[in-house]
Amino acid sequence: MTPRLKLEGVSVQFAGLRAVSDVSFEVAPGEICAVIGPNGAGKSTLFNAIGGYVRSTGRVHLNDTLLTGRSIHQIAAAGVRRTFQNGGLFQDITVIENLMVGLHQTHNIPLVAGALALPSARRMEGEAIRRARELLDLMGILNLERALVRDLSSGQRRIVEIARALAVPAKLLMLDEPAVGLTTLEIEHLDQVLKTLARDGISVLLVEHVLDLVMSVSDKVVVLNSGVRLAEGTPAAVKQDPAVLEAYLGYSELC
Numbered sequence: 001m002t003p004r005l006k007l008e009g010v011s012v013q014f015a016g017l018r019a020v021s022d023v024s025f026e027v028a029p030g031e032i033c034a035v036i037g038p039n040g041a042g043k044s045t046l047f048n049a050i051g052g053y054v055r056s057t058g059r060v061h062l063n064d065t066l067l068t069g070r071s072i073h074q075i076a077a078a079g080v081r082r083t084f085q086n087g088g089l090f091q092d093i094t095v096i097e098n099l100m101v102g103l104h105q106t107h108n109i110p111l112v113a114g115a116l117a118l119p120s121a122r123r124m125e126g127e128a129i130r131r132a133r134e135l136l137d138l139m140g141i142l143n144l145e146r147a148l149v150r151d152l153s154s155g156q157r158r159i160v161e162i163a164r165a166l167a168v169p170a171k172l173l174m175l176d177e178p179a180v181g182l183t184t185l186e187i188e189h190l191d192q193v194l195k196t197l198a199r200d201g202i203s204v205l206l207v208e209h210v211l212d213l214v215m216s217v218s219d220k221v222v223v224l225n226s227g228v229r230l231a232e233g234t235p236a237a238v239k240q241d242p243a244v245l246e247a248y249l250g251y252s253e254l255c
């Protein structure tokens, strides 16, 4: 089967620092792959390289499409979606309106057609609302569609951020520390949402320090250390890898 995401010898250089060094791995369709490693290991930089936010060498493929060298917008249009550590939701509008903003930005409904409420624009709008509600339902938060974002808990916001990233159909979802600041119950909800998305065929790439979540949701874990891929395998295998334990100096085991 063609991998959904394929990294071949990806490197990122910042002046004198090689933040990501010759990293290769694959993610299958509907697979959840976590990228873990100590602080400064190069996890966020690797995400930025895949998303086109930093210049990289090597090759990144999404299905058969070469992403390397393309712009952020071209990579997003190919089906790569991501959330950011600081969220970026609009606080004073509702959950469904936040999803609609994401849809308008990517569906390219022409402004004039939208303003004149032309039938084509109305049709697209109707389709967008249907898709947004379907997503909220899939994620178990349809009851929040009319809630203002500022009234939501951190955990609910995190799920809305993911829903907004997926408002346009995605092939690969990249999540940078989605569990930060969440309660145990909220992390359990996030865990269920990620598994549901994967069952729906979306591949998920996850950078996460909450190792309980990593071990529970991941099909595969890639460990980075000083920009280098140190290990790759199932959560159970990686957890017992001596080189990984060494990199997490001070931990007798990973969780």
Ligand SMILES: Nc1ncnc2c1ncn2[C@@H]1O[C@H](COP(=O)(O)OP(=O)(O)OP(=O)(O)O)[C@@H](O)[C@H]1O
Residues within 6 Å of the ligand: 014, 017, 019, 037, 038, 039, 040, 041, 042, 043, 044, 045, 046
């Ligand atoms: N724009 C940049 N310019 C120069 N150096 C950078 C830049 N971004 C990151 N770095 C450096 O690259 C290395 C990898 O950083 P990165 O943020 O990717 O690590 P990380 O694994 O995501 O860390 P953390 O878990 O703390 O978020 C670090 O040494 C960092 O200081």
